[in-house]
Amino acid sequence: MKPGRISFVTGGFLVFLSWTLLAWGEFKINRVSRGITIRMMDVIPLYGWILMIAIFIVSFWFELYRPKIKQTVLLWILTIAPALCLIGISGFVPSLTEFDPNVARVSLGIGFYLFLGGILLMVSKGKGGQTRIVSTLVWVFVALGSGFADSLGLIREYNNLQDVFVRELFRHVTLALLSACLAILPGVMLGYASLRYPKAKEWIFGFVHLFQVAPTLSLLALMMIPLTALSRAFPFLADLGIKGIGFAPAFIVLFLYSLLPITSNTYAGLSQTDPFVLESATALGMTEKQKFRRIWFPLSLPAIFAGIRTAMTQNIGNTILAGLVGGGGMGALIFLGLSQSALDLVLLGTIPVVTMALLIDAIFAILEKTTIKRLGVKYDPHRTIG
Amino acid sequence: MKTIKRMLLLGIAMILILAGCAKSTDKKAVVVATMLDSEGSVLGQMILQLLADNDIETVNRLNFGTPDILRTALENGEVDLVVDYTGSGQYYHPEDATDTTIWNDPVKGYEFTEKLDREKKNIFWLTPSSANNTESIALKRSFAEANDIVDMADLAEYINAGKPFKLILSSKFAENQLGLLGFETQYGFKLDDNQLIILSSGNTAEMLQALVNGTNGVNASLVYGTDGALDKMDLVVVEDPKHIPPVYLPTPVIRGEVLDLYPEIRSILKPVFESLTLEVLQTLNAKVAYDGENAADVAEAYLKDNGFLEK
Numbered sequence: 001m002k003p004g005r006i007s008f009v010t011g012g013f014l015v016f017l018s019w020t021l022l023a024w025g026e027f028k029i030n031r032v033s034r035g036i037t038i039r040m041m042d043v044i045p046l047y048g049w050i051l052m053i054a055i056f057i058v059s060f061w062f063e064l065y066r067p068k069i070k071q072t073v074l075l076w077i078l079t080i081a082p083a084l085c086l087i088g089i090s091g092f093v094p095s096l097t098e099f100d101p102n103v104a105r106v107s108l109g110i111g112f113y114l115f116l117g118g119i120l121l122m123v124s125k126g127k128g129g130q131t132r133i134v135s136t137l138v139w140v141f142v143a144l145g146s147g148f149a150d151s152l153g154l155i156r157e158y159n160n161l162q163d164v165f166v167r168e169l170f171r172h173v174t175l176a177l178l179s180a181c182l183a184i185l186p187g188v189m190l191g192y193a194s195l196r197y198p199k200a201k202e203w204i205f206g207f208v209h210l211f212q213v214a215p216t217l218s219l220l221a222l223m224m225i226p227l228t229a230l231s232r233a234f235p236f237l238a239d240l241g242i243k244g245i246g247f248a249p250a251f252i253v254l255f256l257y258s259l260l261p262i263t264s265n266t267y268a269g270l271s272q273t274d275p276f277v278l279e280s281a282t283a284l285g286m287t288e289k290q291k292f293r294r295i296w297f298p299l300s301l302p303a304i305f306a307g308i309r310t311a312m313t314q315n316i317g318n319t320i321l322a323g324l325v326g327g328g329g330m331g332a333l334i335f336l337g338l339s340q341s342a343l344d345l346v347l348l349g350t351i352p353v354v355t356m357a358l359l360i361d362a363i364f365a366i367l368e369k370t371t372i373k374r375l376g377v378k379y380d381p382h383r384t385i386g
Numbered sequence: 387m388k389t390i391k392r393m394l395l396l397g398i399a400m401i402l403i404l405a406g407c408a409k410s411t412d413k414k415a416v417v418v419a420t421m422l423d424s425e426g427s428v429l430g431q432m433i434l435q436l437l438a439d440n441d442i443e444t445v446n447r448l449n450f451g452t453p454d455i456l457r458t459a460l461e462n463g464e465v466d467l468v469v470d471y472t473g474s475g476q477y478y479h480p481e482d483a484t485d486t487t488i489w490n491d492p493v494k495g496y497e498f499t500e501k502l503d504r505e506k507k508n509i510f511w512l513t514p515s516s517a518n519n520t521e522s523i524a525l526k527r528s529f530a531e532a533n534d535i536v537d538m539a540d541l542a543e544y545i546n547a548g549k550p551f552k553l554i555l556s557s558k559f560a561e562n563q564l565g566l567l568g569f570e571t572q573y574g575f576k577l578d579d580n581q582l583i584i585l586s587s588g589n590t591a592e593m594l595q596a597l598v599n600g601t602n603g604v605n606a607s608l609v610y611g612t613d614g615a616l617d618k619m620d621l622v623v624v625e626d627p628k629h630i631p632p633v634y635l636p637t638p639v640i641r642g643e644v645l646d647l648y649p650e651i652r653s654i655l656k657p658v659f660e661s662l663t664l665e666v667l668q669t670l671n672a673k674v675a676y677d678g679e680n681a682a683d684v685a686e687a688y689l690k691d692n693g694f695l696e697k
Contacts, residue, residue, distance in 0.1 A: 031678035032591065032615060034599060103677045153678075160680045228462050245459045326419070326450045326459055336449050339422045340675045341591035 004125040008063055011121025012056070014114050022111035025089045028153070029099040031342050035107065036094050043088040052081070059122075075123045079132050082116045083139035090149040105153035107344055116140070153344030154351075157337075161348075165333065169352055172329035175322060176315040177360075179251050183258035184308055190259065191266025191304075192292075201267075208263050211256040216321050219256075223249035224325070250319070250327030257318055258311035265307025269300025298375050302368065309364040316357045320349075415443040416644055416651075419450035419465035424674040425519070425612060425667065427681035429469045429636060435686060436654050439695055448681075452587075461507060466644040467651070472514060473632030475499025476564070479506070489564060489632030492518065496635060508642035512652055514635035515662035517612050521559055521631040522623045523569075524597065524609035530622050537625035541606075542575040551581055554596050555608035556588040559631075568630040591675065594619060611664060612636075614672025636662070658694050 018024070019040050026035030041049075059074045090106055116136075123132040143149055150156070158165060190208065194201035211219065227249055231237045273296055281291045323331020330349040337345030418433050420426030430448035437444050447465055450456050457478065459465045472495045476483045479502045488494040492514075500511040525535060533549075535541050545551050559565040560582060570576055583604060585592065590609055597607035598619050609616065609623060611634070616623065638655050645651060670688060673679045689695040 030618070030676050032595065032676060033619070100677075103679075105678065156678055160678065224458060228458075231462070245455065245462060245464045324451055325455055326447065326464065332422075332449055335422050335451075336427075339589050339591060340424055341589075341595050342675075342678070 004129075005063065007121045008125045011118040011124075012060060014118030014121065015056070016118075018111040018114040018118060022114060023109040024085070024111040024115075025092065025109045026107045027092055027094055027104065028107060029104050031103070031105070031153075031344075032340070038089060038092050038106065038109070040111065043085065043092055048088075072126070072128070075125065075132060078119055078123050079136040080139050082112075082119050082136060083143035085112065085115065086140060086143045086152075087146075087148045090152045090155075101151075104151070105156050105344070106151055107153045153342075154348055157342070157345045157348045161333065161345075165348070168328050168330055168332050171327075172316075172319050172322075172331075172353070173356065175247070175250060175254065175327060175329055176319040176356075177312065179254035180258040180308070180311045180315045183255050183262055183311060187259050187262025187307070187311070188266045188304060190263040192270060194263070194267050195270045204263065205267075208256075208260040211253075212260045216253060216257070216318055217324065219253050220249055220321060220325050223253055227252075246326040247328075249325055250322035250329075254315050254318060254322075258315055261310040261314065262304070262307040265303045265310070266300065269303025269307075270296055272303075273299045301375065302372055305364065305368040305371070309361060309368070312360050312364065313357045316353060316360060320353060414647065415445045416467050416648065417445040417447055417465045418467045419447035419456060419459065420469050421453055421456055422449045422451060424614070424671045424681070425636065426469060428667075428670050428674055428685050429662075431682045431685035432658060432689060433467065433469070433638060433655065435682075435689060435695065436658060437651070440650065440654055442648055442651070460509065460639065460641065463641060463643075467638060467640045469636055470511075470639045471519060471634035472496045472499055472511070472637055473520070473634040475502065476632065478503070486564060490629045492516075492633040492635060495633050496637070503639075504642075510640050510642055510645050512638040512640065513656040513659050514637035515659045515667065517636060517662055517664040517667040519610050519612045519634040519636060519667075521565060522609050522611065522626060523553065524594065524607050524616065524621045524623050525605065526597065527620045527622050529605055530624070535624060537627055538569060538573045539627075541624050542573040545575045545577065550603065551577070551605060552583065552603045553577065553581060553606040553608070554583040554585065554593045554604045556593075557584050557586055558588055559608050560584050562631075564630060564632050569626075572628050572630055594621065597621065610634075612667040612671055614668045614670070614674070615676045616668070618672060618676055636667070658689070661692060661694075 023037045024040055024043060025038040027038055028035035055074060055077060059078070062074070086108075089108065089112060092106055120133055120136055123129065123136060144152070144155060150159070190204050194204045214222075224245055228245075277295060277299070278291065281295050286294065319327075319329045320331035320334060322329045323333075323335050330353050333349035334346050337343065337347075337349060416437060418430055418437070420430035427448055430446075434444050434446055434448070450459065450465065450468075453470075453474065456465070456468055457470070457474075460468050460470075472492070473489055475495065475498055476486075476489060478499065482502055483489075483498070488498055496511065496514055503509040503511060523538075523541065525541075530536070533540075533544055535544055553566075555566065561567070566577070583596070583602060588608075590607070590613055593604075593607040594609065594613070594615060596602070596604045598621070606624075607621075609621070611623075615621075636659070638651075638659065640651060666688075670684055673684045674681050686695070690697050
């Protein structure tokens, strides 16, 4: 079987499973109570069912028996299905229970997520698969923002906390990216130093690994003590915002965390440069400096980029913990949600983090490609770590 | 090489921006911070709105973090004005809090914490609310009625009869003489380890949910006095006639330097906190935690309805 077909059939199976077995959502008469399970039949009217099953069967029939006929149109139709289902679920109203329409809300269940995943797998098949995946997600976001899905718990939480959300999102991005950016230069330098001075290598790697193995939260707590002492001893530091709590400790911890991927990738990239190339450079009479600038560095750039990419993505996730020490970010929403056991609020904090991590990963993939192209480096995946 | 230079420049620019941001914050603005819970959101919003109404500039750091983080931040001057609970004094001044009997008395506990904080840390406790956010044990109403449990003595009798009992609680409460241990000695019962589910955090939302859903056979939970959802979740509190756990009155707490700058804060907050009785706080908390209303709106409506803010 072709990989495209595998993903199509697996996706179809997931969709089928989500239709028949699983809860698509929960209708809650308030924020924390246990809800009424919403199944697929509660949401989609009969003609919708018939239409969906028809599309489903037809696309499968095409897939299995008429693989040569283009089914792109069908796949494009499928991209809008999750968005429509979302609106359908959000409009669910139980028949018997009394409730306050301003308070009651719907939380999405495992069935919906499985359905979304299945559809994504199905539409990823064939040419233009990536565009279809993106457009499926765009449709979902459009549905969320359209006003038709306002009774979703997620949207209710968002409408409640709009300004906080925007503020914390901004803070999250700043904290995560700024700390990783600042770690690039020292990270690369440490990687280079550990190659140049093999004796120092153990120390350097020990140093950067030390932070990686210490749990983030305990490191944040440990950071508070010296920083507090520092800001007390030098009040001008406190004026700069360097205090034992809040932005500074979170920033420093994230900075230290970004060092390891950058340093180790730089080291790996540099150390795997073809010795013959270096020898030729020496033979051409290049100085150490020239060799580094013209040969070593460009050749190991893919590996270094991969390190930076890892650092950035990892930082986006780690920044959540800043919410516990007053550093803000999406963690503030997540922990507030946990403390009130409001899972929609937790989700509202989590979804942007995941989206950001994926986005940054994608942006860096593109950036990596273009930079390497511009530098004229031939990328050899067998030689570099990435 | 160009890329490196650019990155370097970018990095330096960012540092400068960061430094600029830090410096540009007005030193006179009062940084208001609260704990990560619904009550913190409501009381914090009230304080923010009242100060704004009196033309005092504020910085909103509500839902700042866990209680210990908030306290550290206050001591370090990272935040200026917080909402804290009188009974917490036992953790802030453990070396002086040898007499554990004072914590059961709202006035004595407040006076003790207030005096030590003022003298040792230059931190001032303003007028507290009368709502006691103390720890109690909650049961399902149906369960309590079926077994005739009204106060702790009834509960002790039930437990000693060997009937099924499982309590979910925080580690801080479980290991405290002014908590579960005190209950056990004072009312004469003893729970063994498999009758307890101990969580590391003091987050009662989780516990109450476990109680309501009967997760893992839980039929009793730790609860705080001002938790709003009790009534709506059909839960009852087991009465504690001997008042074992400390009294926790929500109180605005402010750093001395800031209070010197704005002495009027004392009189601005006083009438509002005096008006916050247990029932009032329960209702307000329920609106936020249970109905999912915006804390700012809930606070504003309360202040306006009671004439603390002009409509």
